[in-house]
Amino acid sequence: MRYINRLAAALTLGGCAFSSSTWAANGHYVPGVEGLDGPVVPPPGLYYRGYLVHYDIDSLRDGRGDALPGDNGGEVTALVNRFVWMTGKTFLGADYGLEAIIPIQDVSLRFDGVGVRDGDSGVGDIFLSPVVLGWHGERWDAVAAAGYWFDTGDFSADRPASIGKGFGSTMLTLGGSWHFDAERRWTLSALSRYEIHGKQDGTGITPGDSLVVEWGIGHRLASGLTLGLVGYDAWQLGADDGVAPGVPNDKAEQHAIGVEAGYFWPALGVGLNGAYYHEYDNRARPQGDLLRLTLTKAF
Template identity: 55%
Template sequence: MVNIMRTTKLLAAAGTLGLALSAAPALAVNGHYVGGIEGTKGPTVPPEGFYYRGYLLHYDIDSVQDGDGDKVPGDNGGSVSAFANRFIYVTDKKFLGADYGMEAIVIGQRNDFDFKGMGVDETETGIGDVFLGPLILSWHGKQWDSVFAAGHWFDTGDYDAADPASIGKGHGTTMLTLGGAWYFDEQRDWSFSALSRYEIKTEQEDTDITKGDSWIVEWALGKVLDNGVEVALAGYDGWQLESDSGTPAPGPKVEQHAIGAEVTFPVKAIGAQLSGAVYTEYANKNRPEGNLFRLHLTKAF
């Protein structure tokens, strides 16, 4: 009986692996966007100008979780490292009372999966799918900021349905963004922000599967200290809202939750801003679970 239960759980885990690592969304929920990369004041868009933001991410996988949030048997570890380049242009144009902007993202990534309990040992390195966002609308008040944006992740990265470490996802994703930041005082020293991303996927040509829509929310409670350094309690939560379609039976839905801390400080020598954060995941379902380390540097030109 014990062997039968263990075999059943391993078979279920194999299905989990196929969903959680297909197209290597070990960082994302089940699509493209990675929770936790923006952090404090993520919904606050800067004023008119051209900006570059570079993201350095490292995700250490401790385990793979099943649909009940329990650890799948075996030694299942690995890592994902990525360097994302984001280019933002905020114009002098207005639309619906908002500042109008646009953006593009190009990512270099390395996926290293060593899931001994599932017989997977794969490593891939390459350029991932490219994001183009032709619409950023940002509003600003005395003690608040808000943003709405829309764009698409294009299926440009290499994808192989038989390789769980593929850099590309094998499908496109339309991403809608909505968020806001509230400042508790006129000096804007205390803030709470929430930034949400809604992802709608296209069909994977290699598998004829369309992954279910997902919703990711990043949040942060921050305080600017007297020396200009900002510290924050931060986190992210993600849910797959719909089951995958195009499969004989609906695949399991994915969840991802994390809490962490962030520090942001100005780099006056180069006129930039540096932010670092560390997150610990908990209560994940049907996907890997681990720790996310993130740095991002923002430079205005």
């Protein structure tokens, strides 16, 4: 009971692991949104990707991964709008581009076991990247990028469902895909995101750095339909700095496995993709299932 009371205080007073984007380990980036083709940068042109993501929370987990007592659930739904411009220029032998991400979120939390009920909706923190680099080989693709999550969403230290995180973050990206055959029908991919966080408004807390790795192995059928096994793993690498004595300061983790299916219509420049993930070992954060639908349009 003592631990639960301290956790409730952390939630109410702005504990980072449960504020804002409740589905991200302790940062801005939501694991599971890219999947199989995450490391593949498209050809020169302008692209839009719309991600409809729903995260269904079924429990709260302590620092050991055990479920906290009581009825602790909730939902987070978002439409994430991503704009990518591949300029046609090259840098370091790679195709060069830029991107922007604008999320619109709706959060509803019912953590009755720790005495928290809250909800919020609106435009979340915005991401801008001036550097997107993509390399391509006969049987491989690679990506590197750098950008910044701006503290633009509404945040309140006493609102666990705040859609803003209350801090900015630098995000570095590195990933690659390996195609087992010349026709690129079998693919193994991995995409990593590393976030370095700033100090949170109103609390003085600086979250520990975070790392997300999304992975997948997929097969494209003769019909053009792609099917795959996917997953994600996320770690908070360091404890939060500035947490008050007596407040839990465990490092958050997320681990999930799932399935993905997708199809692309070249003549229309349109792709549809869907994935379902089940989280099986989370720590110091909520745990649940994630459903993602993605629309890609090339202009």
